[in-house]
Amino acid sequence: MAEPELVDVVVVGLGVGGEEVAGRLAEAGLSVVGIERDLVGGECPYWGCVPSKMMIRAANALAEAHRVNELAGSAQVRPDWAPVAKRIRAEATDTWDDKVAVDRFTGKGGRFVRGSGRLDGPNRVRVGDQVFHARYGVVLGTGTRPSVPPIDGLADTPYWTNHQAIEVEELPASLLVLGGGAIGLELAQVFARFGVRVTVIEAADRVLAVEEPEASALAADALRADGVEIHTGVKAGRVSHDGSTFTVHADGAEFTGEKLLVVTGRKAHLEELGLDTVGVDAGQRYLPVNDRMHVTDGIWAVGDLTGEGAFTHIAMYQAGIVVPDVLDHMRRTKGGPDASGTASVVGGAAGVVSAVGGAMSAGGSTAAPGSVPVADYRALPRVTFTDPEVGAVGLTEQQARERGVNVQVGYADLTSSARGWIHKTGNAGFIKLIADADQGVLVGATSAGPAGGEVLSALVVAVHAAVPISQLRHMIYAYPTFHRAIEDALRALK
């Protein structure tokens, strides 16, 4: 076996987070080995955000065309999946070929190795017969894979995960969707709008169970209006497939469909990473990190793997912390100045930053100028790209109450706002604000409706910067925008 090869940094898994870290460290002049066993870029560009949003864009175009009948004459719409499947191949994924992404990384000076990497003791990573010794550290960005529940019979059937759903070229006549979370609902609505008979089966008592109950009701109503059958509080007990039809047996009922999509969550596969060789417990659901993404000495983790939120923007945000921290670690190892001591930790998800003295005194994730930033997830935004979109930031009402916050709630219905009324068909939505009455700041908000994810940005700023509610009440909201409903919700706070 070859001697370990000495490099500066090894990045295992070049998904969203790993590719960003590896590319930026290579651009900074470090010798970086990036290891990827599948496609550089990871889930988001090939089987996640990008192709699913292309599908949603197409499905929403169909829905808008149907709205012509109520607003602007008449339109006949004949859905055709072929352009969608073609666009996903031609524009999003290069038919699941990562040459462009590999070139992007090597063009920055990185060295690419295709294969499965695993830790092989402190600072060492093995890929097949090759072993790398990382002078300054190892970054793990190995993401998650679909978590398939142990339902009797399921493993023996040709069920779909998000991969097959994104790659589909010929739509089935009917589809069962196991899981009513964000991914399940987005895909269910897309396929329904293209004429597939869709049934969603969710074990919790509502879809989008992690969001506000009002968001769950809104999304369920919207999907039902598109013809989706939704069954909540239903636990699948057994799954069978007779060669052409899936049957889900649940609580005395049976649901059938030509295809079955399983979207019941995601799981990090820590057992594959050799964590035992560095004294880290691999028997956990996710890999815990501190606020600088440290797993243990010389090892950082980034992205879905950390369990801090399965979003591309979390992976990118964390990469923005890992890169300066690794560079800082390198400087300290070489005996240079230490920037780390000046970093200040701000509250965790439950923490509320004191806003005395106005917005400028509010905390954020960036510490003093020139120092290494630390993670702050208080204002974590998330968007479910159904139509209407459900955007949310920070705490839900229930989470805030559970954390002992002195909660005030402000709610405004979008349909009765000026813009909602003008918009007419497709105008369902709301703004819900969760305030900490003691601190006088918002700690959470939901913005649902047309462009709900875009309207969310104002609320993210408010939560992130702990902008005093008194200031939010006395700013000018353009008329007649959807975001003007934020002002109505502020007025309704009680």
Ligand SMILES: Cc1cc2nc3c(=O)[nH]c(=O)nc-3n(C[C@H](O)[C@H](O)[C@H](O)COP(=O)(O)OP(=O)(O)OC[C@H]3O[C@@H](n4cnc5c(N)ncnc54)[C@H](O)[C@@H]3O)c2cc1C
């Ligand atoms: C259908 C769907 C829609 C989504 N939509 C959105 C959205 O709209 N917005 C959003 O923010 N997020 C969305 N997401 C989530 C987003 O895709 C993930 O949060 C993001 O991809 C996480 O990036 P990551 O770098 O942590 O992991 P990944 O992108 O999963 O990348 C991890 C990489 O590591 C590789 N790997 C794993 N183990 C090893 C190993 N041992 N050696 C070498 N390589 C390894 C894998 O092959 C993979 O390429 C969506 C996800 C899905 C499934």
